[in-house]
Amino acid sequence: MQDERKTPEMRTQMTDIERLRHSASHVLATAILKIWPEAQFAAGPPVENGFYYDVDLPHRISPDDFEKIEAEMKKEIKANHPFERIEVSRDEALDLGKKGRLAALSERSDPSKFKLDIIENIPPDEKISLYRSGDFIDLCAGPHVMRTGNIGAFKLTNVASAYYKGDEKNPQLQRIYGTAFKTKKELDDYFAMLEEAKKRDHRKLGKELEIFVFDDDVGPGLPMFLPRGAVIAEELEKLAKETEFAAGYQRVRTPHIARESLYKKSGHLPYYAESMFPPMELEDKLPSLSRPAGCEPAEEEAEQDARPPSQAGSLTSDRYYLKAMNCPHHHKLFAAVPRSYRDLPLRFAEYGTCYRYEKSGELFGLMRVRSLQMNDAHLYMTPEQFEAEFNAVNEMYLNYFKLFGIDKYLMRFSTHDPAKLGQKFVDEPELWKQTEEMTRNVLKNSGINYVEVPNEAAFYGPKIDVQAWSVIGREFSIATNQVDFSQPRNFDLRYKDRDNVDKIPICIHRAPLGTHERFIGFLIEHYAGNFPLWLSPEQVRILTIGDDSKLMDYARSILRELRAHQVRAEIDESNDKINGKIQRAEQMHTMFVIGKRDMEADAVSVRIHGKGNLGPKKKDEAMAEILKAIKERRA
Ligand SMILES: [Zn+2]
Numbered sequence: 001m002q003d004e005r006k007t008p009e010m011r012t013q014m015t016d017i018e019r020l021r022h023s024a025s026h027v028l029a030t031a032i033l034k035i036w037p038e039a040q041f042a043a044g045p046p047v048e049n050g051f052y053y054d055v056d057l058p059h060r061i062s063p064d065d066f067e068k069i070e071a072e073m074k075k076e077i078k079a080n081h082p083f084e085r086i087e088v089s090r091d092e093a094l095d096l097g098k099k100g101r102l103a104a105l106s107e108r109s110d111p112s113k114f115k116l117d118i119i120e121n122i123p124p125d126e127k128i129s130l131y132r133s134g135d136f137i138d139l140c141a142g143p144h145v146m147r148t149g150n151i152g153a154f155k156l157t158n159v160a161s162a163y164y165k166g167d168e169k170n171p172q173l174q175r176i177y178g179t180a181f182k183t184k185k186e187l188d189d190y191f192a193m194l195e196e197a198k199k200r201d202h203r204k205l206g207k208e209l210e211i212f213v214f215d216d217d218v219g220p221g222l223p224m225f226l227p228r229g230a231v232i233a234e235e236l237e238k239l240a241k242e243t244e245f246a247a248g249y250q251r252v253r254t255p256h257i258a259r260e261s262l263y264k265k266s267g268h269l270p271y272y273a274e275s276m277f278p279p280m281e282l283e284d285k286l287p288s289l290s291r292p293a294g295c296e297p298a299e300e301e302a303e304q305d306a307r308p309p310s311q312a313g314s315l316t317s318d319r320y321y322l323k324a325m326n327c328p329h330h331h332k333l334f335a336a337v338p339r340s341y342r343d344l345p346l347r348f349a350e351y352g353t354c355y356r357y358e359k360s361g362e363l364f365g366l367m368r369v370r371s372l373q374m375n376d377a378h379l380y381m382t383p384e385q386f387e388a389e390f391n392a393v394n395e396m397y398l399n400y401f402k403l404f405g406i407d408k409y410l411m412r413f414s415t416h417d418p419a420k421l422g423q424k425f426v427d428e429p430e431l432w433k434q435t436e437e438m439t440r441n442v443l444k445n446s447g448i449n450y451v452e453v454p455n456e457a458a459f460y461g462p463k464i465d466v467q468a469w470s471v472i473g474r475e476f477s478i479a480t481n482q483v484d485f486s487q488p489r490n491f492d493l494r495y496k497d498r499d500n501v502d503k504i505p506i507c508i509h510r511a512p513l514g515t516h517e518r519f520i521g522f523l524i525e526h527y528a529g530n531f532p533l534w535l536s537p538e539q540v541r542i543l544t545i546g547d548d549s550k551l552m553d554y555a556r557s558i559l560r561e562l563r564a565h566q567v568r569a570e571i572d573e574s575n576d577k578i579n580g581k582i583q584r585a586e587q588m589h590t591m592f593v594i595g596k597r598d599m600e601a602d603a604v605s606v607r608i609h610g611k612g613n614l615g616p617k618k619k620d621e622a623m624a625e626i627l628k629a630i631k632e633r634r635a
């Protein structure tokens with residue numbers, strides 16, 4: 001919950017920018033009190049990208065008031081008051097609260113009602129402190145910056161309403177948001193990034209570029225890819241196939257649904273039930289003997305009638321679920337054939353489609369959806385093979401980042417919380433310890449940048465979430481890499497070891513390209529719709545100067561040749577002037593502009609997005625260059 005009280009320990013971990021922003025919230029409250037002395041304040045924490053303060057005030061604050069408030073804030077910052085910490089007893093704090101002196105500039109006739117309530121909720125063994133800056137005194141555990149003048153640059157951003165402590169039974173407050181930075185430049189860069197992000201919003205660009213759509217009759221959270229989006233998905237899939245093939249993966253294919261028993265075995269039921277679509281209840285005849293494919297219906301009936309009456313007639317009810325993850329199916333494939341240590345590591349890959357029941361309020365463009373096509377694979381290995389396999393997976397992530405020009409990323413190593421064994425995490429304390437230790441060692445030895453985050457593991461093992469930042473600094477959580485010691489047990493997966501004894505393999509779940517949905521959403525914003533050649537829905541547009549029939553024939557012969565080499569090319573057959581055609585092809589990666597002189601020289605004039613006119617080139621040469629750039633997936 002967002003209004004959860006920060007422990008003293010969490011407070012000491014507040015970053016510099018969080019201290020600065022929290023200090024700005026005190027300055028905000030000071031400014032509001034200068035204008036409206038009756039204001040009553042609740043909580044004023046730093047949040048991602050800024051800070052807020054919740055205030056109870058008869059006047060409804062609107063963005064029109066921001067200038068006035070900001071002017072008062074500037075005075076406070078200019079005065080450069082020190083932030084002074086004062087420790088008080090509980091009684092002293094309560095007394096000040098009753099006098100209205102908390103989150104106030106002076107004593108007031110009305111008590112500081114929210115602050116009094118907050119004092120009541122401070123654990124008895126925790127010290128109570130106040131922070132003073134100028135006349136303003138607030139109940140606050142800190143920490144703060146040294147002086148108000150340390151707040152280099154700030155801006156109020158918006159106002160919303162929020163219930164006290166997030167509970168709708170409590171009074172509704174006005175939440176004033178702002179952001180603050182050390183320098184004016186950082187503040188300006190931040191707003192420039194927001195502006196750019198708005199322009200690149202994948203929902204807006206996705207529509208303009210005809211990449212994907214949602215449709216009410218299909219359902220919320222169920223994106224459909226138009227041809228241009230399908231091209232990108234297929235190119236990503238091709239990349240995954242080639243990369244995984246080279247890394248010794250094998251492809252498998254599995255259905256989109258499975259019986260309830262599968263998910264009970266995997267433990268997804270009941271742990272994960274809320275995130276799955278409700279089950280389909282089927283009334284089914286008892287499982288019959290498997291028949292060869294291609295049987296005629298008439299034969300089937302005859303066969304059924306031939307079975308004993310007790311078997312042919314009885315009905316059984318059965319539940320099926322849409323699959324929310326591919327692992328259980330893959331585990332079944334592992335178990336389908338006797339395995340020996342010689343078969344390991346075994347790596348099953350599938351761009352599997354999964355369905356997850358995200359709450360409708362949480363759906364967001366391609367980022368949070370209900371149907372997802374995942375770059376999934378499950379690797380089964382002996383403990384001795386773990387380090388090499390895990391490293392190879394990380395290596396694959398890094399290679400993809402390089403390919404897509406993702407320079408900033410962070411691996412978050414999520415571990416379990418021993419207090420939540422049996423609830424949030426499978427109750428295997430020893431295995432948790434072992435696997436986490438093993439994973440931590442591999443991460444340390446490989447020198448990858450990572451942070452360890454407790455209490456965020458998957459329920460069956462530790463995981464690594466990969467956060468990436470697009471070129472404009474937008475953050476995305478795009479991929480996970482999970483170690484699993486629990487599911488192979490649940491599925492009774494075994495291999496015969498060297499000593500001919502049955503052993504349980506370790507499993508790694510990984511999806512470096514995440515899902516098509518989220519990854520394409522990310523790429524749209526990352527590239528602002530200007531995809532590299534290999535990903536471009538239309539790679540080459542052929543434009544002729546004039547529409548002389550010989551010239552058009554030449555252009556069409558080039559089109560045929562490009563398409564024969566699987567290049568996505570189009571020809572502008574309109575009789576517009578060349579400038580109009582060029583303008584319309586603005587978003588295209590490459591243009592072949594062809595005039596009469598080009599035709600006579602068996603050449604084309606090449607224009608590349610962002611590089612402009614590269615001049616005429618021999619047709620064969622231009623063709624070879626295009627093919628090479630695509631093959632190398634050049635940026
Ligand atoms: Zn404070």
Ligand SMILES: [Zn+2]
Pocket residue numbers: 325326327378509510
């Ligand atoms: Zn999995």
